[in-house]
Amino acid sequence: MAKTWSTPLPKTISQHVRQTSSVHMASAHLPDHIFRPAAGFPANSRRIATSKPSLLALSAPKHSKAGNLAVKTDRKHKWVIRLSLAEQSPPKSAVDVERLVDFLCLDLPHLFDDQGIDRTAYDDRVKFRDPITKHDTIGGYLFNIALLKKLFRPDFQLHWVKQTGPYEITTRWTMVMRFILLPWKPELVFTGTSVMDINPETKKFCSHVDYWDSIKNNSYFSTEGLLDVIKQLRIYKTPDLETPKYQILKRTANYEVRKYSPFVVVETDGDKLSGSTGFNSVSGYIFGKNSTNEKIPMTAPVFTQTFDNEMSKVSIQIVLLSDKEMGSLPNPNEEALNLRKVEEGIAAVSKFSGKPTEEVVFEKEKALRCSLIRDGLRPKAGCLLARYNDPGRTWNFVMRNEVLIWLEQFSLD
Numbered sequence: 001m002a003k004t005w006s007t008p009l010p011k012t013i014s015q016h017v018r019q020t021s022s023v024h025m026a027s028a029h030l031p032d033h034i035f036r037p038a039a040g041f042p043a044n045s046r047r048i049a050t051s052k053p054s055l056l057a058l059s060a061p062k063h064s065k066a067g068n069l070a071v072k073t074d075r076k077h078k079w080v081i082r083l084s085l086a087e088q089s090p091p092k093s094a095v096d097v098e099r100l101v102d103f104l105c106l107d108l109p110h111l112f113d114d115q116g117i118d119r120t121a122y123d124d125r126v127k128f129r130d131p132i133t134k135h136d137t138i139g140g141y142l143f144n145i146a147l148l149k150k151l152f153r154p155d156f157q158l159h160w161v162k163q164t165g166p167y168e169i170t171t172r173w174t175m176v177m178r179f180i181l182l183p184w185k186p187e188l189v190f191t192g193t194s195v196m197d198i199n200p201e202t203k204k205f206c207s208h209v210d211y212w213d214s215i216k217n218n219s220y221f222s223t224e225g226l227l228d229v230i231k232q233l234r235i236y237k238t239p240d241l242e243t244p245k246y247q248i249l250k251r252t253a254n255y256e257v258r259k260y261s262p263f264v265v266v267e268t269d270g271d272k273l274s275g276s277t278g279f280n281s282v283s284g285y286i287f288g289k290n291s292t293n294e295k296i297p298m299t300a301p302v303f304t305q306t307f308d309n310e311m312s313k314v315s316i317q318i319v320l321l322s323d324k325e326m327g328s329l330p331n332p333n334e335e336a337l338n339l340r341k342v343e344e345g346i347a348a349v350s351k352f353s354g355k356p357t358e359e360v361v362f363e364k365e366k367a368l369r370c371s372l373i374r375d376g377l378r379p380k381a382g383c384l385l386a387r388y389n390d391p392g393r394t395w396n397f398v399m400r401n402e403v404l405i406w407l408e409q410f411s412l413d
Contacts, residue, residue, distance in 0.1 A: 095203050097163050104161045104171060104196070111145065112154045123199055123206045130210035131218050131225025141208070152177035152188065157247065159412050167198040172412055174248050179233065188232045190214070191251045214253050228253075236353060236400040238388055241300040244319050249346070249412060254371045256349045257410060260342070263319050264326060265303065268336045270316035273304045273385045274358045278316040278336075285337055286318060290330035297321060301386035301402070308381050346410040348372050348379065349402050356401045361385050364403045378408035 100121075107117050119138055128135040128144065135141045148154055157174040164170040170193055177188045190212055197207035215224045246258040266285045271277040279302065286296040303317040320329065326341055350368040354360065365383045372379045386402040 095167060095198055095200055097167075097169065097198070100198065100203075100205075101161050101163055101169055104169060105158070108158050108161070108171065108173075109156065111156045112149050116142075116145070121204055123202055123204045126205060127207040127209070129208075129220050131212060131215060131220060131222035132229065134220045148177070151181060152179055159249070164195070167200055169196045169198070170194065171196070174250075176248060182233065184235045184237075186233050186235070188229065189248055189251045189256065191248065214251050234353075235398045236351070237394055237398040238400050239300050241298060242321060243300050245322060246347075249410070252371075252375070254350065255368055256351070257407070258347050258349055260345055260347060261322075262341060262344050263322065264324060264329070264339060264341050265317040265319050266332065267315045267317040267338050267340060268334075270304050270314040272314055272358055273306060273311065273361045273383075274356050275304070275314070276316075281334055281337060282316060282318045285332050285334075286320070289333050291333065292330040294330050296324070301388045301400075303384050303386055305384040306382045311382075346407045347384075347404045348377065348407055349404050351400065351402050353397055353399050353401065355391070355396045355399070356385060356387060361403060365405070368403055368405055372405065372407070377410065380406040380408060382406075 103118075103121065107121065111117055119142060122138045122141070124138055125136060126138050126141055128141045133144060135144055154175050154177045157176075159172040159174065161169060161171045172191075172193050174189070174191045177190075178185045179188060191214070192210055192212040195207075195209045195211070196205050198204070199206040211218045212225065212228070214228050215222060217224045244263045245261040248256055248258055250257040266282050268278040268281050283298075286298060288295045299319045299321060301319075303315075303319070305315045305317065307313055307315075326339060329339055332339065348368060348371075350364055352360075352364055368383075369379050382405075384404040386404060388400040388402075389398075391399070
């Protein structure tokens, strides 16, 4: 690469430049992309100084043959300075981005475990930003990780890693945390993407910026982001019982998208979504009223489900333990009871507290379905109401209720 130099132009050239400064120099109307560093380049990349018309930083004249500097005159001796295309284009990348993608796939799952991430993959001056946190050194970045581990015990799930620019890699993730300092240990869920820039000189990461799915304003400092955190600190009482296993894929401002593993339910006909008709029959099955008199531990939640949008038929269900297979379960004593395996699927879920009356459930289902359609998703007909608490022993304002709608398909790409 040609050496750069900064020195006053010869007097005759300076005079001609001043004669045409209104056209070329004082207004500094050279193409903007010539001066803007390419993404991932350090801020001290070569620049042309325009603050003083008599001083220019240009390639040395002896290299003008290669096109680094072209100086031409017309009949009126007006000077035009042009940078060649070779000078405008960033150098060809020598960074093995695919190797860094593979590295992140292996390294990031250790973000919050005892092994931790490999700090040698980051510049000392690495920029970290999320909507409510910022650090500008690798030390600060690692301190933030350690603080989250101590206060929240995060469960970090990496969904994918891919190259999204010449010096840019994007990751998608889910982070579920419990704030252990509060007595009720609320669950906080964040999903989103991280954009990681690579320094082409050091071949290390120089920037890590998080974008949450649940808010629109992701710039630091985001009041919307802070309110999103505070909103998740509210009290929900979830009993210490086994629940169907699921993975949270995405959390928006209005709902979660969960991937449920297969589970088995015992069910019978109900009367309405918020009703309890049939509960004594399904609970009787797990309390020993079955072909082998086997008692099966209680689980949560109790589901009621409709299979069409008219809600013409309602089923009430109790989920059986995950280690129970259909073939190993005792048969029901009552003909009205049925054992059914629910296959793996993707559901959108809206959580709410309070007493789940029929009117409230209808409103929550309608709002959830409208949000899904607005976001371009395809909700299936019908819905489920999940009730986690005994209504006779739980205050309404701490009840955990959920409306679920199965989705036709869903992709995180």
